[in-house]
Amino acid sequence: MLQRFWPVEEIHVEAIANNHIFDKLLEYVQNHRVMCLVIGADEPWCEKRINANWLDIEKYRDDLSRKYSVLSNYAKIGLHVHLYHKYSLTKMSFKDQLEKIAETKRFVESACGRVVDFAPGWWNYDLDTLKACEVLGLTRFHCRTKLPVWWSPKIAYVHVHRWIHDFDLK
Numbered sequence: 711m712l713q714r715f716w717p718v719e720e721i722h723v724e725a726i727a728n729n730h731i732f733d734k735l736l737e738y739v740q741n742h743r744v745m746c747l748v749i750g751a752d753e754p755w756c757e758k759r760i761n762a763n764w765l766d767i768e769k770y771r772d773d774l775s776r777k778y779s780v781l782s783n784y785a786k787i788g789l790h791v792h793l794y795h796k797y798s799l800t801k802m803s804f805k806d807q808l809e810k811i812a813e814t815k816r817f818v819e820s821a822c823g824r825v826v827d828f829a830p831g832w833w834n835y836d837l838d839t840l841k842a843c844e845v846l847g848l849t850r851f852h853c854r855t856k857l858p859v860w861w862s863p864k865i866a867y868v869h870v871h872r873w874i875h876d877f878d879l880k
């Protein structure tokens with residue numbers, strides 16, 4: 711019940727290849743104080759959201775980059791990276807997690823400048839995720855209800871009560 715009255719704290723941005731969703735999101739961030747946690751250009755699962763015009767990956771990257779840059783004028787930007795498959799517990803190795811998060815960070819920072827916030831996809835993470843964030847200087851780790859058991863003095867845990875996706879803004 712609490713969630714209903716809690717203001718939206720953050721938006722997980724996954725579908726702004728769709729210009730209509732981007733326009734809605736832009737309007738929202740111009741009128742609300744909210745963070746945007748954005749995906750990298752290489753999230754394979756979100757290709758489903760890319761319409762036929764965005765099959766050119768370079769064009770897609772440029773478009774995403776431009777949109778992230780615009781968003782960063784209105785909202786604080788962080789990273790949203792999916793490290794697990796939603797329906798299985800297949801886990802990525804520390805090295806693979808580190809590489810994927812580092813690549814997303816490089817891409818997002820080239821558009822928005824330095825980022826320190828990280829929210830794991832589907833709120834799924836493990837010790838390796840926390841360690842990778844520590845290595846990469848992602849000092850604000852967003853989690854949903856349970857706080858991680860492993861406590862790093864270099865990481866602040868951000869307890870998120872209410873979040874939405876960009877594609878929920880219809």
Ligand SMILES: [Zn+2]
Pocket residue numbers: 722724790792831832
């Ligand atoms: Zn997500």
